[in-house]
Amino acid sequence: MQVGYFTERPYRWLPEEEILRNRGYFGVSNSFFDREKAADDYHYYLDEYCYAEDLGFDVVALNEHHGNPFCMGSVMNVEASVLAYRTKRVRIVLIGNPLPVIKHPLRMAEELAEIDLISRGRLVTGWVRGAGSEQFFNNANPAYNREMFNEAHDFIVQAWTRPGPWRYEGKHFHYRHVNPWALPFQKPHPPMWIPGVLSPETVQWCAEHRYPYIGLGTQLGPTCDLWDFYADVAAKNGYQAGPENFGYLIPTVLADSEEKAQKIADNFVYGGGQNAFSAPQFTMPPGYNSKGAIRMLAKQQTSTWLGVSGEKIRESMEEGDTGAVNYDEVRRKLRAGLQKVQQNLQVIAGTPTTVIPKIKSILSVLRPGIFIMFSIQGSVGNDDRRTSMRLFADDVMPVLKEHAKAIDLPDPFQRTPGSVKLTAGTSRGPVADRAPLAELGLK
Amino acid sequence: MNEPDAESASCVRVRESGSTKRETPLANFIEETVKAAGAEIALVRGGSGKPLLILHDELGYPGWMTWNEKLAQDRTLLIPQQPGYGNSPRIEWIMNYRDLGGFYSQVLREMKLEPIDVIGFSAGGFIAAEMAAADPAIFSHMVLVAPMGIKPAQGEIMDFFAVTVRRHLMATIADPANTPEYTKIYGGQMTPDRFEAFEEARAETARIGWEPFMHNPSLPHLLRGLKTPTLLVWGTRDQVVPRGCIDAYRAAITGAQVAEIEGAGHRPEIENTAEFDRAVRKFLAA
Numbered sequence: 071m072q073v074g075y076f077t078e079r080p081y082r083w084l085p086e087e088e089i090l091r092n093r094g095y096f097g098v099s100n101s102f103f104d105r106e107k108a109a110d111d112y113h114y115y116l117d118e119y120c121y122a123e124d125l126g127f128d129v130v131a132l133n134e135h136h137g138n139p140f141c142m143g144s145v146m147n148v149e150a151s152v153l154a155y156r157t158k159r160v161r162i163v164l165i166g167n168p169l170p171v172i173k174h175p176l177r178m179a180e181e182l183a184e185i186d187l188i189s190r191g192r193l194v195t196g197w198v199r200g201a202g203s204e205q206f207f208n209n210a211n212p213a214y215n216r217e218m219f220n221e222a223h224d225f226i227v228q229a230w231t232r233p234g235p236w237r238y239e240g241k242h243f244h245y246r247h248v249n250p251w252a253l254p255f256q257k258p259h260p261p262m263w264i265p266g267v268l269s270p271e272t273v274q275w276c277a278e279h280r281y282p283y284i285g286l287g288t289q290l291g292p293t294c295d296l297w298d299f300y301a302d303v304a305a306k307n308g309y310q311a312g313p314e315n316f317g318y319l320i321p322t323v324l325a326d327s328e329e330k331a332q333k334i335a336d337n338f339v340y341g342g343g344q345n346a347f348s349a350p351q352f353t354m355p356p357g358y359n360s361k362g363a364i365r366m367l368a369k370q371q372t373s374t375w376l377g378v379s380g381e382k383i384r385e386s387m388e389e390g391d392t393g394a395v396n397y398d399e400v401r402r403k404l405r406a407g408l409q410k411v412q413q414n415l416q417v418i419a420g421t422p423t424t425v426i427p428k429i430k431s432i433l434s435v436l437r438p439g440i441f442i443m444f445s446i447q448g449s450v451g452n453d454d455r456r457t458s459m460r461l462f463a464d465d466v467m468p469v470l471k472e473h474a475k476a477i478d479l480p481d482p483f484q485r486t487p488g489s490v491k492l493t494a495g496t497s498r499g500p501v502a503d504r505a506p507l508a509e510l511g512l513k
Numbered sequence: 514m515n516e517p518d519a520e521s522a523s524c525v526r527v528r529e530s531g532s533t534k535r536e537t538p539l540a541n542f543i544e545e546t547v548k549a550a551g552a553e554i555a556l557v558r559g560g561s562g563k564p565l566l567i568l569h570d571e572l573g574y575p576g577w578m579t580w581n582e583k584l585a586q587d588r589t590l591l592i593p594q595q596p597g598y599g600n601s602p603r604i605e606w607i608m609n610y611r612d613l614g615g616f617y618s619q620v621l622r623e624m625k626l627e628p629i630d631v632i633g634f635s636a637g638g639f640i641a642a643e644m645a646a647a648d649p650a651i652f653s654h655m656v657l658v659a660p661m662g663i664k665p666a667q668g669e670i671m672d673f674f675a676v677t678v679r680r681h682l683m684a685t686i687a688d689p690a691n692t693p694e695y696t697k698i699y700g701g702q703m704t705p706d707r708f709e710a711f712e713e714a715r716a717e718t719a720r721i722g723w724e725p726f727m728h729n730p731s732l733p734h735l736l737r738g739l740k741t742p743t744l745l746v747w748g749t750r751d752q753v754v755p756r757g758c759i760d761a762y763r764a765a766i767t768g769a770q771v772a773e774i775e776g777a778g779h780r781p782e783i784e785n786t787a788e789f790d791r792a793v794r795k796f797l798a799a
Contacts, residue, residue, distance in 0.1 A: 206675060213720035351677045357716030361709065 071433075071474035072481040073467050074129035074163060074442035075122035075459065076319060079115040080340075081139035082449040083107045089341030090397055095140040096203040096348035102139075111142060114452060116152055121456060123160040125463035129194070131163040131319070131442055133265075136171070136200075136207040140347055140447075147181045154189035162189055165265040165284060165319075166196030169226075170218035171208045176245050178222070179229040182260065183252040191255040196263045196284075197223055199272075203348040205355045213357030216271065218242045230259040261482060263317060263440070268296050271360055277303035277311070280488030282440060284317035287344075287416050290435055291513040293318070294502040297436065305498040310490040312501065313479040317440030318432065321447075322418040324425055324461035325454070334458070335412070335419035337448025339404040414512060422465035429466065430473050434506045439481040441470065542577055542585070544600070547593075550619035555600035557592040560585025565630050565797075566621070567592040568637030571661075571673070571722070572682070573599055573714040575698050580782040583790045588630075588797075593620070595640075597717030599710070609721050610636070610662065611729060614643030618651060630797055632656040635754065635779065636718065636727060642762070646735035654797050658746040659779050661727040663765060665757025670727050673753065674719055678711045679703065687750035687778030694783040733765035743769040744796040748777030748784060770796065 083104055092098050119130045130153065134146035143149055150162050162185070167178060186193040199219050205212040221240050228238075234249030254260050265284040266272040276283040277300045285293045297316060304311040321338050325331035338344075347353070411417045418428050433441065443462055446455060492498060507513065542559025559577060565588040569575070574594050581590055596616070597603035607613050617640060621627045631652050633641030638660025644651050661670055673681040686695045703711075743766050747759045763769050772792040777784040 209724055211719060211723040213716050213723065351675055351680070356674055356712060356719040361713075 071313070071438070071471060071479045072128045072161075072317075072440045072483070073470065074131050074319075074440065075119070075125075075127040075445065076131035076133070076165075076442050077115065077118065077445040077455075078133065078135075078141040078447060079111070079143050080447050080449075081108065081142050082111060084139050084341070084449075086341050086401075087397055089139075089346060090395060090400055092349070094346045094349040094352070095341060096138050096207075096352050098139060100137075108142065112149075115142065116149065116156070118452075118455065118459070119149075119153055119160075120156055122459060122463075123157045125459060126467065127160060127463060129161040129163045129440075129442070130157070131165050133165050133198075134168065135347075136204045138203065138347070140344075147185060150185050150193070151188065154185045154192070157189075157192075159192075161192045161194050163194040163263060164196050165263065166198040168198050168200030168204055169222035170215045171200035171204045171210045173208070173210060173218070173222075173242075175222035175225045175243055176229060176248060176250065179226045180250050180252055182226075183230065183250060183254045186254040186256055186260050187252060189255070191260075193254070193256070193260040194263055195260045196265055198265060199358075201347065201353075202355050202358050203352040205358060206352055211357070212355040214242060215358055216360075220275070227259065230254055263482070265317075265319070268292055269359075270296070270299060273300050274303050276300065277315075278307060280304075280307075280309070280315075282315050282317055282482050282487050284319055284440060284442070285436070285438075287320050287444065289414060289416060290432065290507060291504075293436060294504055294507070297502045301498055301501040304488070305492055307488075308492055308494070309488045310492045310498055311487075312485065312490060313437050313439035314482045314485040314487045314489075316436065316438040316501070317442065318436050318438040319442035319444050320416065320418060320429075320432065322425070322429075322443040322458075322462065323446045324420065324422060324458045324466070326421065326457070326461070328420055328424060331419045331421060334446055334450055334454055335408065335417065336405060337446050337450050338417055338419075339408045340448030342400075342404060343408075343447065345407075415510070422461055425462075426466055426469050429470055431506050431510055433470065433473060433479065434477060435503055437477070437479055437502060439479050439484075441474075542581075542590075546600070547620070547624070549623045550616055552596065552604055552616070553602065554596065554620065555594040557594070558589065559592075560588055560590050562587040562589055563630070564589045564591055564626055565632065566626070568617070568631065568633040568640050569595065569598075570635035570637050571714065571718040571727075572685075572711060578694050578698075578783055578786075580786045580789060583786065584793070591626070593617070595637075595717070597720070598714050603717060607721060609729070610639050611643050611647075613721060614640050614647060618644050618648055621651065627651050628653040630654040630656075632658065632793065633660060634658045634782070636661050636722065638662060639722075639727065639729075639732075642732060642736060643729065645739055645741055646732055649739050649741060652741050655741050655743045656746060656793055656796060657743065657762065658781065659748065659751050659754040660745065660758060660762060661722075661754060662729060663733050663758060663761040664725075664728045664730065665755045666760040666764070667757035668755030670755070670758065671753045672726065674715070674723070674726075678708065678715060681715075682711075684752045685779040687748065687752075687776060687784060692780075692784050694786075695780070733761060736762075736765040739766050740768075741766075742796070742799065744792070745769055745771045746774065746781060746789065746792060747771065748774045748779060748781040750776055751779045753779040772796070 084102055088098050089095055122130050132146040132149055134143040135141040153162050182195050199215050221242050229248055229250055236248050238245040238248050263282045263284055264276045265286050267286050268288050273296050301311040323335050418425055544557050547554050547556045567590055594601040607616055631641045638657035639662030641655055642662045682699050686692050689695050745759050745762050774781040774785050774788050782789045
């Protein structure tokens with residue numbers, strides 16, 4: 071099993087009330103941006119990723135968001151370039167470049183090839199559709215989001231594998247001279263891992279392409295359902311899915327005492343946390359979600375990644391009064407919500423002693439070949455962040471690795487995703503184990 | 514002027530609904546499926562007399578209302594549901610409002626309906642203007658109600674994609690509480706089905722109108738010299754389309770008349786039906 075480290079690189083100097091007043095991180099005025107502090111933090115976060123390598127993590131994962139203090143990575147390829155040069159061992163995982171938002175797949179192919187070359191083949195390149203708010207920020211037509219995603223992906227793979235020069239006339243992209251000089255170090259191209267929040271179209275696409283799918287802190291029950299869906303599509307495509315096809319990323323924080331861990335964990339709901347990534351009108355722009363996805367999300371009772379949830383759909387339908395806000399009351403509700411998601415094992419907080427059994431349970435249920443720790447959000451100081459990382463790496467990671475070995479969770483480098491052939495007419499094997507869910511009192 | 518010819522070779526009526534289930538005492542109208550321009554379009558047809566084409570707005574055909582009933586007394590209203598809305602399937606090759614205008618022009622030619630009078634509402638006004646720009650003889654009279662399509666001389670077209678559907682709807686009416694037809698059609702709790710229908714309409718509008726947002730920079734240039742008698746209708750409390758759009762259309766279409774409806778918002782046809790009906794009738798009769 072590959073164990074990874076991920077952080078959103080939160081902007082740590084924004085008063086919480088500004089986020090609450092704005093009903094989300096997206097759209098808070100950049101007049102609050104402090105250049106000096108931000109420069110320090112960019113340095114700190116890059117150092118933190120290097121520290122993750124020193125601690126023994128297998129991979130470091132980056133992402134990007136636009137116009138949003140929730141995540142300072144606006145152009146993650148810049149940070150990936152620095153890490154490609156500074157680090158020596160870790161794989162650099164991008165989860166992922168928002169193809170329809172960037173709208174320039176040839177340039178993307180060149181940038182990523184350079185990063186893979188500089189890192190001498192340590193790049194894992196993932197793709198995303200970009201959050202709803204990013205369609206606004208980049209003026210990317212949400213109704214063409216998936217079409218552009220698919221076309222850009224197909225184009226990039228071609229640009230990396232088909233000798234140039236050649237001409238490309240697609241639907242959304244057009245290039246008269248495709249011949250990128252820099253090609254990726256890895257042949258035929260870097261591996262691709264795709265993160266998601268349960269959109270069935272994305273899962274199907276991943277299974278068809280034999281790309282590992284990484285669930286982003288999604289509820290365990292629905293995640294099992296989607297693993298099954300992936301495995302069904304895989305079976306139709308002639309292979310047995312296994313741990314090498316699945317990854318899971320989850321908010322995790324550790325401290326020397328339970329009390330301190332809980333105090334720090336409050337920062338997962340700073341300003342509303344992921345659910346306040348953007349207000350409803352920016353979360354699901356027109357045309358961005360398919361009918362099927364909207365119906366599926368509407369079924370989810372609790373909030374999920376970046377606030378894409380049934381709750382947001384209901385808010386869109388019945389948007390209420392936005393008058394005076396009692397911030398203390400909002401904070402109280404947020405903290406109460408945090409307890410609930412901890413019970414659901416969607417946020418893990420504690421000392422190594424209490425954290426280990428929880429993550430072991432998750433691994434037993436979801437059987438992922440990739441596990442990624444999502445570091446603390448909010449305005450937590452450097453020391454607490456590093457302590458959390460160190461406790462995880464020193465005390466938790468070795469136990470998880472042993473557990474993964476014991477229950478046989480090969481990662482995508484140990485077993486190539488899609489390499490286990492399934493003869494037509496043979497029924498597929500299970501990919502998740504729901505039995506521990508009942509023991510945990512979860513559905 | 515030709516009467517609509519639903520039996521011509523290029524235009525086949527494939528389905529006709531019976532009387533509608535509406536509870537209102539309004540006139541009979543039918544929804545039929547018309548096959549034209551290589552596609553199938555749901556078409557609402559009601560009233561009798563000279564045909565009058567109605568192009569609905571960006572939220573879709575909201576149903577037969579009092580203003581329809583009034584005009585249907587002596588006109589045959591033809592209300593196509595835009596491809597991608599309601600019962601008309603999306604047409605993938607239509608990627609902007611000019612494409613859509615070209616499509617509707619083909620439909621009119623195949624139905625032998627041109628020249629015809631038209632009323633276009635909001636984005637429907639945009640479509641009508643594109644059609645007139647490409648074929649100045651296609652309309653005998655053109656009524657554009659709070660039309661989008663030209664970048665306003667001053668102000669901005671409200672970015673209705675950046676608000677929830679509920680806020681979008683609310684912004685179209687100056688005084689929702691005192692607009693009975695608004696309350697009847699959009700009021701109360703939104704059902705999941707209705708929400709989905711609105712989201713589909715908004716998705717299709719985004720697909721073809723996202724960028725440039727609900728206008729076409731070349732449209733005012735192509736409208737230059739248009740002789741079609743044109744009436745621009747605008748509610749003085751319109752929060753969606755600014756007066757600057759009306760001014761831009763006046764600058765583009767020499768001789769265009771303006772009918773301002775005092776106190777109305779973006780839907781003068783239901784906010785002040787009497788005044789709307791009077792202004793439109795007077796203009797169409799001229």
